[in-house]
Amino acid sequence: MILINMISITSGGGLQNSLSFLKRLSLRPDLLADVVVSCVDGGRVHDFCKEKDVRYVAFPAGRIGRIYFELIGSYFVVKKYGVALVFSLFGPPPIGSFGVFSISGFAYSNIIQPEIPFWFFLPWHRRVIKKLKDLIRLKMSLRAERLIVETEYLKERAESGVFVGKNVSVVRMQPSGTLNAGALPDPRLERLKGNKILYLSGDHRNKRIHCLASVFGALADHDDWKLITTLPESSGYLSEIKELFNEAGVPESIVNVGPVDPAEISGIIASCDAMINVSLLESFSNNWVESWFFQKPLIVTDSDWARASCGDAAVYIDVYDFDGAAKKISDAICSDSMIDELNRNACSVLESLYDRGDKNDQYFDIILSDYKRVR
Incomplete structure (x- = not known):
């Protein structure tokens, strides 16, 4: 056996x-x-x-x-x-x-x-x-x-x-068989105004969600932006993140929907404009293939290990360069031509995963x- x-x-x-x-x-x-x-x-x-x-x-x-x-x-x-x-x-x-x-x-x-x-x-x-x-x-x-x-x-x-x-x-890795390309948007997020960026993850500090407070503070100068997180409401890390967003002057930019069941993931992703993962280190992130599968722009850590997997199918940022990161995010998500280019590159990377x-x-x-x- x-x-x-x-x-x-x-x-x-x-x-x-x-x-x-x-x-x-x-x-x-x-x-x-x-x-x-x-x-x-x-x-x-x-x-x-x-x-x-x-x-x-x-x-x-x-x-x-x-x-x-x-x-x-x-x-x-x-x-x-x-x-x-x-x-x-x-x-x-x-x-x-x-x-x-x-x-x-x-x-x-x-x-x-x-x-x-x-x-x-x-x-x-x-x-x-x-x-x-x-x-x-x-x-x-x-x-x-x-x-x-x-x-x-x-x-x-x-x-x-x-x-x-x-x-x-x-x-x-490839997109999970549990994903549904035709999923209806999640009603909790459909009501939200602004550009919604999803960080689908648990509450490990390696994810460096707290570093995004100043980035979203800089993004506020460009438009209305929301970071959607999936952390437990009881998480001490979530409390720290909310406090940092408050200090950055953008408390309304952090929206937490709580942990997501695999059956709900497709609807959550479908409701957002982009996905992000700025971990210090990953082996491979489901966020990458999920964003490519749903044709959502992907924002990731500027590192050798991320570039080796994502190639030209992602926007790379340094979370400590707040203004530079904000500009890259804004330029990518607000530009139809850049979105089209990212999606074309994402299709190529996805195809290569099935070689x-x-x-x-x-x-x-x-x-x-x-x-x-x-x-």
């Missing part, structure tokens, strides 16, 4: 990609007969498996359930089903699967690019803890016989750095190739 390990998947882009993977898997009877999925009890992956009759083993939600699966539960699943291969879409192989051939998707770009101060925003003692956790993730991931990353750029960095000598494959076929079929090809070899 093949264990598809999705125990770490609960929300965000990881959930989108997991549901897309399972949707494609449910159409592959040649694979389904040999697959068992590990998931969180009551989660979206669990619901999907029940609905589509995909064999699964569910474990309790929360930290205790996760630790139980990693140390003990995965061992019993391996023994019960005679698992010959473990595939983790995101994260290292579970400890209980020791000795079983494993393939792991690796999206911790900060481990591959340690020169970037990913945890810069934390006090020193919390930085130490995070770096220790990263070290553990690296050591656990080194147990995998094959690692899968999302870009050629990361493959090159990985093979010349932390994963030198390891078997590293690339499966480039090797559907991304999930690429996963399946890798899994089946190794499975036939080790079973």
Whole structure:
């Protein structure tokens, strides 16, 4: 059997990609007969498996359930089903699967690019803890016989750095199968006036949403602008962001709609004029392919890793150059000719992402190739 390990998947882009993977898997009877999925009890992956009759083993939600699966539960699943291969879409192989051939998707770009101060925003003692956790993730991931990353750029960095000598494959990201190009705009956003820029993300400070307050302060000189965020209302980071927008004199420019269910994402994107992601570092962002899929201008961090993936299909800004960033954003979104050019380039990049076929079929090809070899 093949264990598809999705125990770490609960929300965000990881959930989108997991549901897309399972949707494609449910159409592959040649694979389904040999697959068992590990998931969180009551989660979206669990619901999907029940609905589509995909064999699964569910474990309790929360930290205790996760630790139980990693140390003990995965061992019993391996023994019960005679698992010959473990595939983790995101994260290292579970400890209980020791000795079983494993393939792991690796999206911790900060481990591959340690020169970037990913945890810069934390006090020193919390930085130490995070770096220790990263070290553990690296050591656990080194147990995998094959690692899968999302870009050629990361493959090159990985093979010349932390994963030198390891078997590293690339499966480039594509728009999630849960996206709907014909989705109706979200009524909450349709009522808003002005140019709406969507930052679809969680509340991690690596996203640098707080840095956009001064940028939107500068944008206010050009027109009416809104930054749409998807953070929990209880988030301390959201409170900080709102305070910074207030200090920049544009409190009305920040509009938070709260966390978005995968089924609602298409309507949210359809309601906005552009998408933005100014993270300090990403392995690959769903925001990129989502903006291209919906033909929305994309604004991203001016960095080597972003340019390697986005090419000419994005507007690149430095969030600390407030006036320069504001001008680039305004010029791009208010210019029909620039929008047309970005959309043409986006179509070209999207087409290139399908050069090797559907991304999930690429996963399946890798899994089946190794499975036939080790079973």
